[in-house]
Amino acid sequence: MKTIKDVAAAAGVSTATVSRVLSNSSKVSDSVRQRVHEAIAQLDYRPNRVARSLRAQKSNVIGLIVADIQNPYFTLVSRAVQDAAYMNGYNIFLCNTDEKEDKERQYLDIMYDENVAGIIISPTHDIRQTSRLLAERHIPAVIIDRANPELNLSSVTIDNHDAGYRLTRHILQSGKTNPVLIAGSGSTTGKLRSDGFCTALSEFGIPIHRDTLHFIQARDTDGYAAVGEILKNRPNTDAIIATNGLIAAGAFRRLHELGIMIPEHVAFACIDETMWTPLVTPAITVMRQPTQEIGARAVDLLLAQIENTQPDQTIAEVLHTTLIPRHST
Template identity: 50%
Template structure:
């Protein structure tokens, strides 16, 4: 990370002059101001607000950037992060990127500017696919839920391909052949779960139908609208799988409004165990992710990284669990 002295040296001025330019104070010649700002842009320099006033201060705050705070998955992860951080004397600043790369970038820069100790990040698809730029921020970081490319970084995830294959195989083995699926758009998670879904179908000599397999924004309303479209097909699926709990809530609402009996007319299964998944009738068959363990493990790895920046990176893959209930017409 460049310092104000680097800017001053490159522009051929004093650090005091750089400070006046950045603070937009008067009595700086336009030619000097332009030269300084050109260097600032070239170096991608951003002032460290904490360091400007308390250069010796070490932050005890970590940032948590998630895709959607309304998603129960991230609520449970956040609970674990806060618990584990508190035990180690850290506080947590929560940010919500809404799968928006620009919004995510602003939060990443804010965390760096405020000199936070580190970041736990569930990246947008754009960031996950182009992670080298984020890695250059040079902040202790742990990535959760999604695999990233082009960088060595601590990573916590589940095997999404295997989990999707497991729950799809469960549906197939109980007689369902026309299986529809709704996957979250804009994330590596959705792509990996679709891959596992397709693998299970092909392993049983079934071909995925573009009519029955959809991507949607991971929101309840999108799950509702997409499910209605599936149900209105001339040859609708006899079972539906959703890849997160928000899509599941929307799909369940669509099934009820369409007066479809579960599982007699349409079987239903989803990712994510929630408090309501076992309370609705019929209770839902789900893939239970180790959400609390994800948050706690990520926090422990991040604090270890803060304390020892040179240690080797780790990729931790945690196990999910298939919980069988009545929504697929069978229960253990």
């Protein structure tokens, strides 16, 4: 028996496009519609009317796709999304991509097949590809954590440049002159936070060298290794800033093992408040992200699309972080 995937392959379109043709959607060009109908006739395809009727029903499930649920930021945002969704009568279908585009594509397909009401997503590195996949499926969607202003998708993010800038400025105002930044590679958040770091250094007249910035995988093991490399190659380093909580956990552990006095020898700070940052000695200076508000606003924007109160309006909300000075700086 031929399936919708066979029709899509024969017509050279996506399964979502075939579904739109079958449902008589106006959002398909005449030429594409003709190709799909020719493929259906050629393959003698018979749509599953039961499945189609199920898709027509209203769903109470919201898909949530995050980059790494082990990252404390995504853990807190996911909880906030779940709480807000529950208060509005929706359940959450959570998926973790590990920053892999093939997993993201697979989860988007699954969520489409499961007829989710909408999707909240932290895209992988290729945000344009994510945008295209969402547009093909005509699923209401909101982006969190990272966004592209050129894309026609609502989003809730923080001002990452400002977060990097203000945290670095705080470090430099304490008298440190040789800071190093450890940032996540490949993500727009890491890039924007590093840009803010560089802006602060330029304002204070501190030169930026090749080894001033360390871009690594956003994992605690990589943060741990980076600190050893930094102190070996830059023994005059007097401050280390980590751009997220996972990197910070590994970096702090390595500093502690090496017996480095914080902040006397090396000041330490990070972007992300986690459960451990206020509990260790010394307590860690952080830029706290408004995770509760990010999750709640993402749900609000998504529900406005689902319930058709803002069908064609794209909203990009940019929230601000809070500097929490502690004894590590």
